Amino acid sequence: MNQAFEETVSPYFLADFKKKEIAGASRAPCVELNDGNLMPIVALGTGRGTAKENESVDEVRKSVFWALEAGYRHIDTAAVYDDEEQVGQGIAEAIQKNIVTREDIFVTTKLWNDKHRREQVVPALQESLRRLGLDYVDLYLIHFPVSTKEDGSADSVDYLETWKGMEDAKQLGLVKSIGVSNFNIKQLQRLMANSYTRPVVNEVEVSPTFTQESMVAFCRQNGIVVMGYSPFGFFVGRDSTTQIDKSALLQIADKYGKSFGQVILRYLIERGVVPIPKSTNQKRIVQNIDLFDFSLTEQEVALISGYNTNKKTLTWALQAPVTLLNDGNKMPILALGTAGSKDDISRMRQAVYWAIEAGYRHIDTAEFYRDEVEVGLGIADAIKKGLVTREDLFVTTKLWNNHHARSAVIPALQESLKRLGLNYVDLYLVHSPIAIKDDGTAEDIDYLETWRGMEDAKKRGLAKSIGVSNFNSEQISRIIKECEVKPAVNQIEVNPTLSQEPLIAYCRSVDVAVMSYSPFGFMVSRWKQDTPPPRFDDPELIKIAQKYGKSTGQIILRYLIDRGTTPIPKSTSKDRIIQNIDIFDFSLTDEEIDSIKKFNKNIRVYDFIEWKDHPYYAFNKP
Incomplete structure (x- = not known):
């Protein structure tokens, strides 16, 4: 690891990051997961939500291609996003144009709530792989601990059973690493106490307005990497009653010659969180990965944490x-x-x-x-x-x-x-x-x-x-x-x-x-x-x-x-x-x-x- 790289990585991540020798790796360092696999520390989010920028599902294909072209090597999707096919098309286009190989890319997808029975997990992943056009994914997550039936009604499948299905998928080589999403601390403790395989990741909402300090600290102590969705919180248009004074954040952005969005993403990285910014705007996609030529001071991290409202956006x-x-x-x-x-x-x-x-x-x-x-x-x-x-x-x-x-x-x-x-x-x-x-x-x-x-x-x-x-x-x-x-x-x-x-x-x-x-x-x-x-x-x-x-x-x-x-x-x-x-x-x-x-x-x-x-x-x- 060279000195320039060390100067741009947070102290917490420094011991865990590896410089993966792939195209664009200098722009997206990797963290070593608890199973030895490497995961790039910025991911492109593809959940389509309700934003106007997501009206066309084809925008997902283009955004994935632009992201890989810009140096992203981590793409985050899910079965419920209904965009795995478009994500796969964007990946295939980048491979066809020799921007990357399959081995260069880290692909995350997720198991939806209506496939929580052990025998359903592997078939559900196989369907995701078919839509993605891939032989394996790098990370497969249980999207929620809650199980439902196909009609959306409540089911009572214990997530410990679901996790056994995830372990099956890993043993079959359909996924390299397995983890969870939207689990709380008690659920993580129970999962670790009753399973052979420790989750490598917990993907949760983390932002300056929802800092998740207890969760981030717990995961750090237990060797679980936190991936943070909705990284901008209420700093982007959420139609919330929360009013935010951005002046302090804008001063930090001016100091480093960055946008306030880049400062927020860097803030999450400094805290040991892998942010998942979502955009279908090519300029914004490029901007969101241009984060590795500056670091925030401890005082600046603390100041940004002061925006915490303990309020979810999703x-x-x-x-x-x-x-x-x-x-x-x-x-x-x-x-x-x-x-x-x-x-x-x-x-x-x-x-x-x-x-x-x-x-x-x-x-x-x-x-x-x-x-x-x-x-x-x-x-x-x-x-x-x-x-x-x-x-x-x-x-x-x-x-x-x-x-x-x-x-x-x-x-x-x-x-x-x-x-x-x-x-x-x-x-x-x-x-x-x-x-x-x-x-x-x-x-x-x-x-x-x-x-x-x-x-x-x-x-x-x-x-x-x-x-x-x-x-x-x-x-x-x-x-x-x-x-x-x-x-x-x-x-x-x-x-x-x-x-x-x-x-x-x-x-x-x-x-x-x-x-x-x-x-x-x-x-x-x-x-x-x-x-x-x-x-x-x-x-x-x-x-x-x-x-x-x-x-x-x-x-x-x-x-x-x-x-x-x-x-x-x-x-x-x-x-x-x-x-x-x-x-x-x-x-x-x-x-x-x-x-x-x-x-x-x-x-x-x-x-x-x-x-x-x-x-x-x-x-x-x-």
Whole structure:
């Protein structure tokens, strides 16, 4: 390693970098992985996302060729990016024009979530190789620890099983090195403790606005290289509310005669992170690798780290998987609940925005909650800021009890849509089987008549799916027998003290999804006296939570998901909203689920006892 090279490489990487004698290597040094293979420390990102520069998939082919021409020797792609074929074409063109040989290039691709079973891994990699036109890849990553089925619904494959499939692929010579992506520290520890092969890489989001200091330090201590996607964070247009003063960064850029983007990439390299800048602009591609003729001082690195917000730019990494409803529509398996007090209503617009920003794609409201206007404004804010489109969201609302006449259903839904500012809802529920008049007294309307009005609304396209809430098994059975459309959902109370096992089993048997309101039960303060355990500080729940590095609230939400239900946690606290969706990187064992079921007392938070004598009161039967 020559002196000039040593002067341009960070102290941390100095011991690990090797000068690989290939074309352009002077512009892209390599780091030695824990398996002895060499990996260039800058990669071209190819994930196509939603940026205008990625509208044409053919831009990927051109950008890969330009990158190899400019000296890149590391290309990062993935099965889910749907661009492996174009990446392969760009590589083939560069080889054909004698810019590189195959051996000069380091190609990374990733296993998608619906191929997590051990026997699926090698075939999935073979398909990626076919699309890439290659005999092997240099690095294969598990894209997420979370497994899904092909329809996008949640699956329960342990990533330890997936890793055995990755080891199979390495032994077959289809990949030289194997690693992971979007794993947290607990998952890395568990993987290393239970596997023969240590991951060489963890690819995660790292930028000045999301520094990941604990993750970077942990990986360094354990010989795992961190690759950083979204390296510019909120310094590029993300339509975020985060406002950044770039003046200090621009001063550093002026000092070295570089752009602020080059300074950010160099900052990541100084921290021991392999950045993955993405661009289809030829000038920007060339600029993004021109990083090896300067180094930042420790003070400059610390200053740039001061931009940290601990806020991800890619919230989709936290998004809930979906379940396939019986009508073919897909529903995210976690929803933000919005029922609450008058004070909650005033905060609901912000809560909905925060939830969407954090990755929620399912919002649950109702006419009765009197917050549809605020919910709609929160949705509109998120769409205006570019966080989502309307099609990205799944919005549930409900028909209140005083609109149970068939002729009243569509007008009631139209009023809800007006308040929400939407043209349709994804799911419309009959809030209760009990009909009342406007003055709150009972009305003699059969819920079958109401359901026919719901079918009318679905036929009109005002609701994509229709379902019920607070119905028992006999009432659902009657609808299925007497009506054209089967309810897609039954939304009921489910929590540790009300396990609802018979009703959930029935709904599963007739292919009706269950949504779970009041998921924490009496763990949160209630108006009732002498309520049964558990509480958030219950020793059994704390033991499980410590095992997975989670809160007891997260354990309860995961318990409901692992039982096949969709929980609806309500919060107007930003931190709690974020915490409540961070539950898709672990699964409970059957024994842990059974231990939580033992809290069941068949006691409801909401028993609607005032209606116990009504013929359609649902809670007398499962």
